[in-house]
Amino acid sequence: xxxxxxxxxxxxxxxxxxxxxxxxxxxxxxxxxxxxxxxxxxxxxxxxxxxxxxxxxxxxxxxxxxxxxxxxxxxxxxxxxxxxxxxxxxxxxxxxxxxxxxxxxxxxxxxxxxxxxxxxxxxxxxxxxxxxxxxxxxxxxxxxxxxxxxxxxxxxxxxxxxxxxxxxxxxxxxxxxxxxxxxxxxxxxxxxxxxxxxxxxxxxxxxxxxxxxxxxxxxxxxxxxxxxxxxxxxxxxxxxxxxxxxxxxxxxxxxxxxxxxxxxxxxxxxxxxxxxxxxxxxxxxxxxxxx
Amino acid sequence: xxxxxxxxxxxxxxxxxxxxxxxxxxxxxxxxxxxxxxxxxxxxxxxxxxxxxxxxxxxxxxxxxxxxxxxxxxxxxxxxxxxxxxxxxxxxxxxxxxxxxxxxxxxxxxxxxxxxxxxxxxxxxxxxxxxxxxxxxxxxxxxxxxxxxxxxxxxxxxxxxxxxxxxxxxxxxxxxxxxxxxxxxxxxxxxxxxxxxxxxxxxxxxxxxxxxxxxxxxxxxxxxxxxxxxxxxxxxxxxxxxxxxxxxxxxxxxxxxxxxxxxxxxxxxxxxxxxxxxxxxxxxxxxxxxx
Numbered sequence: 001x002x003x004x005x006x007x008x009x010x011x012x013x014x015x016x017x018x019x020x021x022x023x024x025x026x027x028x029x030x031x032x033x034x035x036x037x038x039x040x041x042x043x044x045x046x047x048x049x050x051x052x053x054x055x056x057x058x059x060x061x062x063x064x065x066x067x068x069x070x071x072x073x074x075x076x077x078x079x080x081x082x083x084x085x086x087x088x089x090x091x092x093x094x095x096x097x098x099x100x101x102x103x104x105x106x107x108x109x110x111x112x113x114x115x116x117x118x119x120x121x122x123x124x125x126x127x128x129x130x131x132x133x134x135x136x137x138x139x140x141x142x143x144x145x146x147x148x149x150x151x152x153x154x155x156x157x158x159x160x161x162x163x164x165x166x167x168x169x170x171x172x173x174x175x176x177x178x179x180x181x182x183x184x185x186x187x188x189x190x191x192x193x194x195x196x197x198x199x200x201x202x203x204x205x206x207x208x209x210x211x212x213x214x215x216x217x218x219x220x221x222x223x224x225x226x227x228x229x230x231x232x233x234x235x236x237x238x239x240x241x242x243x244x245x246x247x248x249x250x251x252x253x254x255x256x257x258x259x260x261x262x263x264x265x266x267x268x269x270x271x272x273x274x275x276x277x278x279x280x281x282x283x284x285x286x287x288x289x290x291x
Numbered sequence: 292x293x294x295x296x297x298x299x300x301x302x303x304x305x306x307x308x309x310x311x312x313x314x315x316x317x318x319x320x321x322x323x324x325x326x327x328x329x330x331x332x333x334x335x336x337x338x339x340x341x342x343x344x345x346x347x348x349x350x351x352x353x354x355x356x357x358x359x360x361x362x363x364x365x366x367x368x369x370x371x372x373x374x375x376x377x378x379x380x381x382x383x384x385x386x387x388x389x390x391x392x393x394x395x396x397x398x399x400x401x402x403x404x405x406x407x408x409x410x411x412x413x414x415x416x417x418x419x420x421x422x423x424x425x426x427x428x429x430x431x432x433x434x435x436x437x438x439x440x441x442x443x444x445x446x447x448x449x450x451x452x453x454x455x456x457x458x459x460x461x462x463x464x465x466x467x468x469x470x471x472x473x474x475x476x477x478x479x480x481x482x483x484x485x486x487x488x489x490x491x492x493x494x495x496x497x498x499x500x501x502x503x504x505x506x507x508x509x510x511x512x513x514x515x516x517x518x519x520x521x522x523x524x525x526x527x528x529x530x531x532x533x534x535x536x537x538x539x540x541x542x543x544x545x546x547x548x549x550x551x552x553x554x555x556x557x558x559x560x561x562x563x564x565x566x567x568x569x570x571x572x573x574x575x576x577x578x579x580x581x582x
Contacts, residue, residue: 061547076547123437135512142431146414146514148548154511156504156541158447158466172543175449213447220445221426221512223437250447252463256352256367257439 004051004097005282006042007104008058008087010079013038014279015045020287022115022273022280035085043094053098054091055285057107057278062087064102064145072101100289102136104128104278105152106143108271109136111281112228116272121225125218126277127152129211130231133178137222144222153178155217160209162202165189181210183233199238208239212246215268219247219255230271237270244268295342295388296573297333298395299349299378301370304329305570306336311578313406313564313571326376334385344389345382346576348398348569355393355436363392391580393427395419395569396443397434399562400427402572403519407563412516416509417568418443420502421522424469428513435513444469446508451500453493456480472501474524490529499530503537506559510538510546521562528561535559 005024007014009032016027030041046054061077063070072088092099102110109126118124118138127135135152137144144150154176159166163180169188170179179185186194190203197203215227229243244264251260259267271277296315298305300323307318321332337345352368354361363379383390393401400417409415414430426443428435435441445467450457454471460479461470470476477485481494488494506518520534535555542551550558562568 139430139435139437140433142433144430144513146430147510147516147550148514148546150514151511151546154545155508156449158449172545173541217446217508217512219438220442221508222435223439223441225438250464254445254463255439255442259438 002049002051003283003286004046004049004054005279005286006054006056006058006091007107007278007282008032008056009104010059013042015042016279016282017049017051018279018283020283022111022283024276024279024283027279034081039085039087039090042091046095051095051097051286053100053286053289054095055107055282055287055289056088056091056099056101057104057282057285058087058101060103061148061151062101062103064149072099098286098289098291100285102143102145102285103134103149105134105136106145106149107136107281107285108230108277109138109228109281110143110284111273111277111279112271113138114284115280116277117228117269118226119272123222123224124226124228125222125224126228126230126271127214128231129181129183129229129233131183133182133231135218137224139222139224153182155214157210157213160206163189163206177210177214181207181214181233186233194233194236199236204236204239204242207233208242208246211239211243212250215243215247216250219251219260225259226266227268228271228277229268230277234270240268240270293340293342294574294577295337295340295345295386296570296577297345297347297349297382298398298569298573299323299347300395301350304333306333307570307573308340308342309570309574311574313402313574315567315570315574318570325372330376330378330381333382337386342386342388342577344391344577344580345386346398346573346578346580347378347382347390347392348395348573348576349378349392351394352439352442353392353394355440363390389577389580389582391576393434393436393576394425394440396425396427397436397440398427398572398576399521399568400429400519400572401434401575402564402568402570403562404429405575406571407568408519408560409517410563414513414515415517415519416513416515417519417521417562418505419522420472420474420520420524422474424473424522426509428515430513430515444473446505448501448504451497454480454497468501468505472498472505472524477524485524485527490527495527495530495533498524499533499537502530502534503541506534506538507541510542510551516550517557518559519562519568520559521568525561531559531561
């Protein structure tokens, strides 16, 4: 089965060909510019390649209500020109194949759930901690969205006592996860890029505190069978043991399950698909679009 | 169809007879004592009444993994004698009918979702704010549980600047929802029962802040189509407009959907079933147990 995958990001569009097993045969990326030339590039890439369906993991916010007349559109993004772009409809009309669409993080969650770190499990939450922070949730076959889709990067956190910027840097929220813990926030707080901070810098304790609070809130609100932490900030691998330890401390034994109390190393994990979670997830969204 | 409903609480057991429409014909309650005499009372109530199935909404934590050998048991509760009580199996064996079981708050969420405030919607989150705080979630036909079940009362919150007890009163967690905002926490913080605090007391601003943070975290993590706030503390009706207003302020327009931005009065609501959410939900758990 030949399928198309599109990871639609705010800075680049990654197009790929692959199959239902999540195998990626080739990929190409284009810078994200105005909608018209960008969408044209995407269509040119996929046209005439013989794909049976296309899966799109996109930046948002998106309209994911299947009963809506604007299903599959980008909605209120601050990205100039991209408000109300009917991404799914444009691609479906131009390519003449079914198009599945979900958020970038839900796409990655689907990839990890079915073919990555969550293989064999029924539920998984995927976070990317990079320039921003986002989360997607897979539960018993469904990617979570209701009124709109989750915006997990904006949950509110409790400030660390030694944080010199306890309100964080989100323009919308006082002390939300993204504003406290994304790569940009680390850089704004300490004046240097995250990767230049040595592992013993207090910055990492503070970062681990916020990511541990995120894990605690995820456990008590969604109770997934596994939590996957991806994104550029998590390339700092020393963060994983710090986040796991602090998550256990914050939970205080309250959620008593061996997967957490005894096997935290396999409960909070990096993506098994590495940087391919989104591409694989997009291929699986294409499979789902075929029904 | 004659069905049984059991609301199994830490202080009382409420048994009822009703039907699949959520109509309750009669009910009786017994104090919760040691497991043996208490379970005997429950069995005596239902035995020989001709019920086709029983639905149980129970205090927890519960084992809700259908593949587990202890499915339907109460697990690590601090309640003396009740650890590892196989509640579902005992009732099923004694009564010889299918028994459906879920948490008390998931039961109430199901009642409100199908026959109460969520009628016609696909997703709903129900909170009870009383002696403790708990939350249940209904999404596209399913009650949410994965690794275990959610323990939404223990999400971590950001302290209000004027809170004289910014760490809250939960023995497990520094600053969790229940420890900050349950009825007992209000009483411990101010030295008088919540119902004796006048509406203009700052206690209510602080309470509204925490419940609004809870609503924000619910919106960004679960994105339900409606949030129902029940429990004794919410009998203070002046809290509803305060929570709605503060939720909008905290969101800062970030989740742009008319259901929130324009219709918050019908987005954050009291239970449509009043004090019957749990009983109705239990009847619906009985229906589901029939398959």
